[in-house]
Amino acid sequence: MLIAHAPAGYILGRVANVQRNVMLAVLLASVLPDFDMLWFHLVDGGAVHHHRYWTHAPGFWAMIAAVTLSFLAVRKSQRLWPAALCFIAILLHLVLDTFVGDIMWLWPFSTEFYHFTTVPVTHSNWVLSFVLHWSFLVELLICAVALILFLKKPAK
Numbered sequence: 001m002l003i004a005h006a007p008a009g010y011i012l013g014r015v016a017n018v019q020r021n022v023m024l025a026v027l028l029a030s031v032l033p034d035f036d037m038l039w040f041h042l043v044d045g046g047a048v049h050h051h052r053y054w055t056h057a058p059g060f061w062a063m064i065a066a067v068t069l070s071f072l073a074v075r076k077s078q079r080l081w082p083a084a085l086c087f088i089a090i091l092l093h094l095v096l097d098t099f100v101g102d103i104m105w106l107w108p109f110s111t112e113f114y115h116f117t118t119v120p121v122t123h124s125n126w127v128l129s130f131v132l133h134w135s136f137l138v139e140l141l142i143c144a145v146a147l148i149l150f151l152k153k154p155a156k
């Protein structure tokens, strides 16, 4: 998924009817796994698919979520629901990445990638191949829904 992660996070925040500060956290969480692009470009030099990093491993986030949410629940923290929403935003990112990308859904038990569909290489520029594939219409639809929600009633 190229452009719809933040709009999908916005839709999630609107559906959950969160306040502005929680919306900002949800938006950040919705793009958080892709921060690994810095490592991918600056350190690895593109040698390893960034979906192989722990930032794109659902099992890693499940462990972090279990520890974090358990801690907040035991303390009866008011941050439990916002934190849960942020983990849902990360999960949403990984689900959306699975649409045309590869995600290691069974990590740490397996490093096999899973995806819904494959974008064939139709142009020398991979971005053009993605943008001209039918699956990009799904991204545009997500963006359109987010824009309609944004124009209908701004977030708190």
Ligand SMILES: [Zn+2]
Binding pocket: 033, 034, 056, 093, 097
């Ligand atoms: Zn991603």
